[in-house]
Amino acid sequence: MTNALLSINKATVRFLNTTLFTGLNFNINKGESWALIGESGSGKSALLQTIAGRFNITGGEIDYHFWHDYAKFFNANDIATPHKLIALVEPKHHFRNLSNTTDFYYQQRYNSSDSEDALTVTDYLNTVPRFSHDNSSWTSEKVVSLLRLETLLSKQIIKLSNGETKRLMLAAALLKNPLLLMLDSPLTGLDVKTREEFNSIIEQITASGINVIMATSIHEIPAVITHVAVLSKGVIIHESTTQDFKPELFQTDTTDTIDSSELSALLNIDKNPATYNVIVKMDEVHIKYGDKVILDNVNWQINPGEHWALLGPNGAGKSTLLSLINGDNPQAYANNIVLFDKKRGTGESIWDIKKKIGFVSPELHQYFPTDNSCLQVIESGYYDTLGLFRPSNKERAEIALRWMKALEIAKYARVLLKNIPASAQRLCLLARALIKNPALLIFDEPCQGMDDHQQLHFKNLVDTICSLGNVTLIYVTHYQHEIPNSVDKVLRLDKGKVVS
Template identity: 85%
Template structure:
């Protein structure tokens, strides 16, 4: 007989003034591990947050059946409600600094004095309040080994790469010894090796008695998953055992169209684009923090209209390398670096550099303020500010809306950035990078969290932009299939050095 851990019965779920689910019914039995599948905005993340107690249940009910057992075994001062026995790993982290605030900023990781206000990995994990577990409870030693954090223990969390941060967040969730572990797109940002290891990681977690629910791609369902739920437009439209699940019935349409005429018009709004002989030239670049080299002996020349893939595992130094180009890393002044025909340190400001670059990255997404409307976020790209801090310009707002249509997100124009799906947030930041028609586009893992159609459309959009313009491109990804066809040059990093 199955033992039910949690059940949702005909629930109406609301967040602010929005109804997320109506008549939601879902049940998890002990020993079941669920994969949630669906297009962007279908409700996968909302379902996880509903279970975690983040949203209001205004009709129906959600029952945490496991609470009856655990509440009698655990002292009341240890756990006060069932949500404490649930761990949710989200796409965005909520790290606090030594001052116990979340006032991190994007460039902080590259400024040695400011980054000292961040906890180390060891400090962060030691601060996790553990829930008393069973004999197989997760300890610091055990999570460190499972998630390969040994070499990161003394590293400040603000300096972790995107993939390293994801591994740390999973470790922190395990330390709580939850009854239910929920993972929202856990594979995004992880390199090939870690993704290959993830199947074994998730198996060990399940073997310890923790039940798992994960929002994931239809193409990345771990073997430990026992059940699949498909969501569409805020409703669960299919539930089955994994062995009975037929993914071909739920794959998205592979057709896609790009309005070349409109895209050409958008790319030609600036009638007098600047021309350069060199976009980037690095000569024996070396970056070091304390006694640890991050980049060593990097030589790289990027000529106008070249399209590069920048590849390498988590922690290889890719983000640090990009920070030297984007003007965010002060150590650029101590190196021999030419950007847009000018040697760094010869009088150009950070803003002179940024106005020539369209940039998006997971870290920028993490620290971008979310209280602007999506249209304001995109218009802010003209000014290279993290949000619009001046009255909107009607002409520029109209261009921002045209870019939103090109990226198929115009329905979010008047909606606050924080109130739209994470994938749509990323697309807004991509439109922000494109809007000023920069000489250089830097796309660092731009497709994280996007569904199949969004990835295909964006890839086609990039290829079309490259065919219609002389833009230079640097593209970073851990997925080979995401690399645009227009990319024909590769720089690969391994432990801070160029790998040949």
């Protein structure tokens, strides 16, 4: 029996008409756990997808040694392909509704009748296929305890926060008792407490005999990881043990320049001359679903030109609070909420509200249709639609391209959104939020998946926008260093209550 777990030898890997890897070599031995690092678009996610069997290998080979070992001791007919012994946790979930006929849609979690068309956390975990082998140690009770899901078991999966969803996806992967667990940016969306616990979680996973490969930031390599591979432009440029790895040699370029004159010009195109006395005012806002209180008597006033950070752990109620402002939550009508000087329910439409707001969130990214080109996605921001459903306007498309240049993603203009890296997808949605020069910007975890340079550039861009105009900002993040310098006010939620 060989000590090798997986071998990729001189592989050419293709997806559609694109060659992702040429002459790819990557070898993993039993007992090793690997971190994949590199700048955005370097090939980290593509390597995980290749191992998971999602892409075509047109040259060379990939050998799943662990599958051959499994077949010697268990019924290979139960595992028709090696990929069933692999679990891949991706940045996006693939939840389906109860009838398994359609995917969920954006805003569904806030509509009481439609949100019931979803499995509970318990039901979802019960649907996970499981395979037996000598390391089958992960049970429902064990994953629920490890990932702190006890209080979520009766909750519909569509109602989970971004961080809660990430914990559920990892729990489901462990229930499969895989021989190889692959994690794509597993720490994005997790609050400080869960990130601090992550070292212990990965340590318990590897101690159970599961090999781990994770794509992660150079700053977030768990202590239990034994090896590091650095990727750049589809090539593995470095491999070493974690002990010998020198991160200072592979830091992402953090030099940055902002074209303030171009940004000022963009911010003055079709600028809305309207002025407001109050952007948001909430008095004793109370939201509940069944017996579960989500927001508990929240008071919050946001005045024009103020820059707020909205902070709190996973499940604190931040997304629900934002949904009341962005017009997505019908319970706004049952509460005392003023938006742009008008009380909700006094005649304004959802579209009247949305045209004044530039919004991006993990949920919007999750459900945004991906069959438009990136330029079309950004132009759709003028119409507040999820994609462009009308002929492109030449002048507006040119403005969209200028925003793409400002965000350093112009090379993707004619590429379908689904065919670009996840970090670039987020930047497209950020450009979509900015293009109409709204009075209020709501950025909910906008830097997820971005490399160091992208994060710095976006942070500088936000600070420049705030310095050039009277825009109002709400910024949500779990990382203190991501908060723009222009933010000078904080609302902190915990268990639905304002705590500071």
